[in-house]
Amino acid sequence: MRSRCIGSAVDERKLIQLIPELRGRSLTVSPLGGGLTNRNYRIDAEGKSYVLRVAGKDTVLLGIDRAREVACARAAAELGVGPEVVAYLPEHEALIRRFACGRALTVEEMQQPAVLSRVVEALRRYHNGPPGAGTFSPFATVRKYHALARTRQVTFPDSVGPALERLAAIDQELQADDSPCPCHNDLLAGNFIDDGRAIRIIDWEYGGMGNRFFDLGNLATNNDFADPHERTLLALYFGEVRPDDLRRLHLMRLVSDMREAMWGFLQAAISTLxxxxxxxGRKHLERFMNATSRN
Incomplete structure (x- = not known):
């Protein structure tokens, strides 16, 4: 889910001088594209590379807890599945991490079994790691996004009411399922960096203790998985494809689309990008409605 120059309110070079590891060094700063929420910069300093991320406007309304994000990113680095966090400046909502060498995966690559196997290995290692900071519920997140967008006079399609009712039914169906584990909760292809040897996961803004099936469903829907890809995903993750796991995966794919829809509607009211x-938002809402109409 997730540059444009930062603007007069924040001078990225002044921020860099607040970081001991970079202060006083000869460096170049280049904007990084692709962000839908924040401003991102690559910093090259005397043979080493970093990424500076400065939070976008009002991102707390998206349920993003920056301290929790940093804790999740550090946990990922300790487990070998994320780049090192170099510094965090809470008063500026700025994070500096090592630049993850390699390239971002594409949707087409994510569907390849050999690549997916390595992705699953990294994701499962994080899921099986020690309990982490904060919690994440996609159902509570959707309800919050919808309420906040309404208070900001966002115009919703007529289908939003029935969609929320269908989401509530899915919530009831999944209530007794898995105990929480550390999750990423925003598994776009571009958040996986492949250096040819290892996969590293970046952008931990929505990280927290959650449902592993939301991560798996989110991964599947963000990367256009068809039935064979879903079965490969489950076989790689669990060692087998169980009907109940496939059911939960399908339901969480739907939930992922609804989260994306409400995220888009709220961002329409608060983002300056x-x-x-x-x-x-309309694209994901329509996909949710079409899929739930078939079920």
């Missing part, structure tokens, strides 16, 4: 968030 030049992105058509309403179109993004």
């Amino acid at each position: 030049e992105v058509d968030y309403l179109a993004y």
Whole structure:
């Protein structure tokens, strides 16, 4: 889910001088594209590379807890599945991490069994790691996004009411399922960096203790998995494809689309980035409605 220059309110070079590891060094700063929420910069300093991430406007309304994000990112680094966090400046909501060498995966690559096997290995290692900071519920997140967007006079499609009712039914169906584990909760292909040897996961803004099936469903829907890809995903993760696991995966794919829809509608009200968030929200809402109508 997730540059444009930061603007006069924040000078990225002044922020860099607050970081002991970078202060006074010869460096270059280049904007990184692709962000839908924050401003991101690559810093090259005397043979080493870093990423500076400065939070976008009002991201706390998206349920993003920056201290929790940093804790999750550090946990991922300790487990070998994320780049090292170099510094965090809470008063500026700025994070500096090592630049993850390699390239971001594409949707097409994520569907390849050999690549997916390595992705699953990294994700499962994080899921099986020690309990982490904070919690994440996609159901509570959708309800919060919807309420906040309403208070900001966002115009919703007529289908939003029935969609929320269908989401509540899915919530009831999944209530007794898995105990929480550390999760990422925003598994876009671009959040996986492949250096040819290892997969590293970046952008831990929505990280927290959650349901592993939301991560798996989110991964599947963000990367356009068809039935064979879903079965490969479950076989790689669990060692077998059980009907009940497939059921939970399918339900969490639906939930993922609903989270993306409400995220888009709320971003339309709060973001200053030049992105058509309403179109993004409508696309995911329509996909949720179409899929739940078939079930």
